[in-house]
Amino acid sequence: MIFLKKILFLFFILTVTFSFAQKHKKGKVDTVYVYEKVIVYDTVYLLKQLHFKKNDLIFPELKVQETKFVIDIYKQELEKQRASRRARLRKPVTFQYGIEGGIGFKSINWAVQNSESKPQFGENLGLWASKSFFNSQLSLLFSANVYHWNSSFDLDANKDDTYLNGFYFTEDNQPLLFQRFNNKHFEYALQLKFIYEWKNIRPFAGVLANRNTYKMQFLVPENNILNKQDDFKTNQTNLGFSLGLQYRVLKRILLSAEYQQYNMKNISLKNSDFDFEIFKSNNTFAERKINFGISYIISKL
Template sequence: MAVKKLILIIFFLILYPLNAQRKKTDTLYVYEKVIVYDTVYLEKALKIKPAGIHSEPLVISDMNTVPEVPKFEYITITDTTKGLKIKAQKFEFGAETGMGLKNSSWAKESSEKSQQTGFNAGIWISGSIYKRFSLMLSAHIYYWNSTFSLDTNKAETWLDGYYFTEDRQPLLFQKFNDKHLEYALQLKLFYEWKKFRPFIGILANQNVYKMQFMVPENNVLNKLDDFKSKEINFGYSFGIQYRIMRKFLLSLEYQEYKMRNISLKNSAFNFDIFKTNNTFAERKINLGISYTISSW
């Protein structure tokens, strides 16, 4: 009996701990610790001074945004392994069109209107020379409307009559008006200040006036022919441009140049109807819009 009791006690002592170690169903709570980190950016001024371009320092204030370059500063920024690579746009090519008013002192007595109206179109190329300064070379063609018309077949005019060439050939006046084409070449110096670009310049132009005469053919005065002016005149200009968009500019310009006489030429004749010692002045005011086609 003592042996049985001993075996039972040992068996009990073995089973009790095993029963205490059995898994019990329970609720498990899991807590997640959330840590919020605030990103602090150090504001650092990045000074960029590419050759030929003057601009305000760029400031990087947000790592997720790209600094905005002023629209009138043509700068290309490329991210490389060595840092920021700055490429300045040194040259620009574009076109311009506009309208204007013209006043010619030589035509005051004949003109019914004090000013001629017209329009123009042209192309230009511009390059930076020093900081905010740049040079522009432009070529324009102008069309000017007529302010007076002289026609000897309709009414008497102050130019009626016979004229003679250097070799004494007779010419009979027929028609003349101041409607004409004008070709101009300009060199301008610009200064860029914010969106404004004041400028001064020099110009050379040619006015193509036409006068019609009856000319001799086989010694008989029976052929109509045109005589044209081809003199080169020189003058100056000044004005201002305003940048309304990155590639569009408005311009207001004043031009003035001197004309020494008005000499009319023909391939078959040499003839000067206004051969005097007078110097005439022509003045123009032009309003135009310019577009930058490309830059490099």
């Protein structure tokens, strides 16, 4: 009996001990670590050149199709500007206008008996307009100029014994006494030129019409007394021709050299109060000019 009691008591102790152990295990969380072994295998590709016969291969035509239409506004505007600039460069300028000025020398045989006659020096200022025909190389230019010519010789009856000194008589026999004459005068000219442009060189030829305002002074009668000084002036238009060359030194600036010649046929000096001709009928005087000028293009290029 005693032995049996001992066995039961020992069994009881083991049972209680096991119960407490299980109770404490339930309150603790165990961490489990799982390790995975990863093995990476490299793939090696071996390229081998293949030989094909060209005649045996037929490749289909490749077509590129946009799946989305995109408009680039900046690029589109830039292309428009470039196209407009190219169009302006290709399109020749057919109409131009500008101003010109220069200096020149003129010789005239007004006084063949005067051995001291010298070429006149003068200045000019004008406007011009040109129009191209057929192509940009051939053009027609119209110009209007005003010249001022300084005197190259003077005849003064009060100072010298000139070949024009003396009395003259009008158609109604009124006396006139020569006083003075010089060739200082204004000239008004219109000109039509044909110009051919090759690179920067522009040769031209043209026709012109001009009017010179020469004056000669006489002492005329007033109340039957010869005591009034009055002017006798030219009043006719003369025709001539011109030849010259222009050179474009800058985009808007042209330099020119020009020769002009015209005849003054049946020249006469008129006064509204007196019917008088100092020159013989059917007379002709030739004038020749050399001008050097510079032109500026005002219009758009």
